[in-house]
Amino acid sequence: MRWFTNLFKARDKPQNYSFGSNYSFFFGNSSSGKSVNEFTAMQMTAVYSCVRILAEAVAGLPLHLYKYTDTGGKEKAISHTLYFLLHDEPNPEMSSFVFRETLMTHLLLWGNAYAQIIRNGKGEVIALYPLMPNKMSVERDARGNLYYLYTKTFDEMTGSEKTTVALKAEDVLHIPGLGFDGLVGYSPIAMAKNAVGLAMATEEYGAKFFANGAAPGGVLEHPGTIKDPQRVKDSWNKAYQGSSNAHRVAVLEEGMKYQQIAIAPDQAQFLETRKFQINEIARIFRVPPHMVGDLEKSSFSNIEQQSLEFVKYTLDPWVIRWEQAISRALFTKSEKKAYFVKFNVDGLLRGDYASRMSGYATARQNGWMSANDIRELENLDRIPDELGGDLYLINGNMTKLQDAGVFAKKYEKEEAEDEEVLELDKKR
Template sequence: MGILSGLFHSRDKPTNSTNGSGYRFFLGQSTSGKPVNERSAMQMTAVYACVRILSEAIAGLPVHLYQYREGGSKEKALKHPLYRILHDEPNPEMTSFVFRETAMSHLLLWGNSYSQIIRNGKGEVVALYPLMPNRMTVDRDDMGHLYYQYQVQDSDTPTMKDGTVILKPSDVLHIPGLGFDGLVGYSPIAMAKNAIGMAIACEEYGAKFFANGATPGGILEHPGTVKDPARVRDSWNAAFGGSGNANKVAVLEEGMKYTPISISPEQAQFLETRKFQIDEIARIFRVPPHMVGDLEKSSFSNIEQQSLEFVKYTLEPWIVRWEQAINRALLSEKEKESYFVKFNVDGLLRGDYESRMNGYATARQNGWMSANDIRELENLDRIPAELGGDLYLINGNMTKLQDAGIFAGKEETENEEVLELDESDSNGDGTGAADSHAERHHRRGKLV
């Protein structure tokens, strides 16, 4: 008991993760001097592109509730009330696509996705409403049990009132990202704030560079004494500052001379720095560079392979998080024995038309796909069963190794029986010879 009480006490108020927003101490000022948080990071085109790509990919995948049948097969549980909630409409205000897109964007920016589970009197799930992660706190009570504390605002779900609401774990669909305790995930934006802050600084520098007419700094030299230098500087900026005044011809009076002191963006490797930061952000989210517009190292031959790797190594871990979290939170203990949720990624793995047809032909000829199985994958109408749409066929010239030569063995056995019959007739008085002769021919005909 001492060990268990110590365990619960140590995890009751951890310093950085179980407390839902504890990771936020990582956010704030970056080493580049630019403040970084989830919303400012989304103003970076690379971050916005990565979040949008992953959110739309998860939201666009078909999601189904399946039920096991006898023999190990499965079928869609179309009559289960949870099927429509996941596949079509989680709540009266959102489609399934919008709900999953919103939840996935929370997961990518804050490292956690929270949704309130609404149940009826039977305990069945009737609706799911997304909750803002930055207003959710996950903690433990004195008994070591988890609870969720949410700060409600007017714009939130209509099932809650203003103030602080305490939710039980059974009332929250929580999908955590990568974390240190397995309960609450860390924000990728917080962990990569320096890389994102540098990208923001580079973008701001480029904007100011062109705002200053591509000549961001210089010195106006006067051979004498300038009585009002501020007026001269303001007059110069008014005439030649801004991108609209770029390349204007300056007229200098009284022996004044202009000396630029800035260096070109190429000399400062400005463009290379910006490009590297885009690759850095794509690396954070594990998104192939060609998907965020960087085609420098992409070609016709390797983009298809990169797209397959995107599904396997980027999307699949997120999909598993979603599936297991939904199975854990939305299915009862009894339902978990026969129901499960599955995302269908076949659409993302589809090859070109010729490759698909060759694959279908192999599957059809080897008997592990029927015509209707193939037509369903191609979104075609089923062939009626009486016309053979559900038949599983194989090539007739294939047989098991241990059955090789079995027909030859049968033929030899039957030939021996015919010879024995001939010998028995020759030893008799000849009666019934015509019948035995006809029977022998009949047997030989069957052998042929």
């Protein structure tokens, strides 16, 4: 028994260096000098677009609870209490779409998504409430069991401004992202703060460029001594500073000359830098560039293939994280053997109309799809059973290989019988 106790104590405490005293190690100022965190990163259009695309994609997928049947198939477990929570309304305050969109946003920005599991007296799950990941820490007690500490900024019961609530592991739905210990995920924004910071810096540079005018960063040269230089500066800025005053004709007095000292945006490859940083951020979230507005490498011939790759290589890993986390946290040990949850991504994998119809025709003619199977995928009403909607048909000229010899022998036997009949007729 002592051996097991030592084993538990030997387990490391889950580490999330983007939380607590080490929070500033990953976040804080980037190499570009810009302060990067989840909230400032969302002000970048590329980050906002990537997060919104992935969050809405996962939230919009049909989510169903299935039960294994005795015949080895599956059927929707509509009568199970979890079906309504996952498919329609996880709590009285939000829909399933909003709930999954919120948790997916947390997962993309903080690397972790948490939801509190509310159970009734029977132990059944009756509600799921999102929890802010920046207020959560994962701990391990002396016996090696995981538990969660959630910091509330205001407690309505006690009236205190800050309090910490301890939650058992079975009371928290935790979806971790990519991490180093398998228990806590790391924030993609924290791990790529320099790339995000550079994008923020280039965006600010462009904004200030147009705010200062078309030729910022210059000096006014005077052949003599100016008695009131501040007045000259204020007069110049009032007349020529700002995008609304760009390209105005400057009038210089008393032999003054204007000397530009800033590097022109085209020389600094300003636009190219901004474009590259957008692709860099899209690369962080593994979102195809055409989905964030960069259509340079996209065409009618490859954009459909890129969309399929988005489902296969970007959405599928996130969907699997969701499915396995839900099964692990919400099902009892006996239910895990009988039930499972599944996101339906078939709608995103559908091709154009002609390709779909050709595939359906092949499936129908080869007997592995019925008319109702096809109509269900196309969101059409089912054909009644008495009209043959659930019939599975095959071509009549096809047969199993092992039956080929049977037909051959039968044919030879029939020929032999016909020959015997002819011989008997001749003798008669």
